[in-house]
Amino acid sequence: MSAEGPVGADREQAVTDEVLASFAGTADPRLLEILQALVRHLHGFAREVRLGQGEWEAAIDFLTRAGHITDDRRQEFILLSDVLGLSMLTVAINEPKTPGATEATVFGPFFVDGAPEVPLGGDLARGAAGTPCYVSGHVLATDGTPLGDVRVDVWGADEDGFYDVQYPGERSAGRGRLHTAPDGGFRFWTVLPTPYPIPHDGPVGDLLTAAGRSPMRPAHLHFMVTAPGYRTLITHIFVAGDPYLGSDAVFGVKDSLVVEAGHHEGGEAPDGSRRAGAWTSMAYDLVLVPEDAD
Secondary structure, X not given: OOOOOXXXXXXXXXXXXXXXXXXXXXXXXXXXXXXXXXXXXXXXXXXHHOOOHHHHHHHHHHHHHHHHHOEOOEOHHHHHHHXXXXXXXXXXXXXXXXXXXXXXXXXXXXXXXXXXXXXXXXXXXXXXXXXXXXXXXXXXXXXXXXXXXXXXXXXXXOOOOOOHHHOOOOOOOOEEXXXXXXXXXXXXXXXXXXXXXXXXXXXXXXXXXXXXXXXXEOOEEEEEEEOOOEOOEEEEEEEOOOOOXXXXXXXXXXXXXXXXXXXXXEEEOOOOOEEEEXXXXXXXXXXXXXXXXX
């Protein structure tokens, strides 16, 4: 029996079997399932591509760099998960299949807990550069019931494609938290989203460059909606007509989330205010499902 035949294969399988057995005493059944599946698939990947020692070292260096660049303002591992499609796959696995519910998409690396509270109709742009945009809609249950006093977190990039946390200092702009009116309505001013590249000055950017992939994301605005008795919704609304809708670097676009943006030249806005210059508007209802939905 040659060393390159069954003996070699047996030696490789013996390593996998030994590692699997090492987790046999894991008390939590779910953790045991996850760890052993991880080992089987990770070892299977290494065998499939015949992973070289230098390639293994390059992978360790990549992960080390991702760890070093991650801090309280940047999460490179979420970015990695996003560009590999793992984030959207996890969303697809866990998203309820309830008809009429707003579809979920990726969380992204730029959410900040404790964003400033903004009154209904208020301005969460707070100095962010861009064309003013009036955003409105309702938070509803799937049966059409309006959901009042529901927390809605919103965040987005400015016209230069940067979130506030990407600037030096403690700036807070282009994000806020508001609560819906009794009829479920929400409304606020921000700036019109524009397309932008995900951060590509680190290891994830190097990966995209090596693969010949673009780092661009289509214009979008993030929402997280939290209501007692309902599943938390994490989603975006995307601007119709954006050139990157078909090539989102993180695979987050869904047709149901694409919204037409109205363009206006001055005049009266929906909130009764007078606008001297150009402004835009978008309207979209966010539909939640009960916590116990399948």
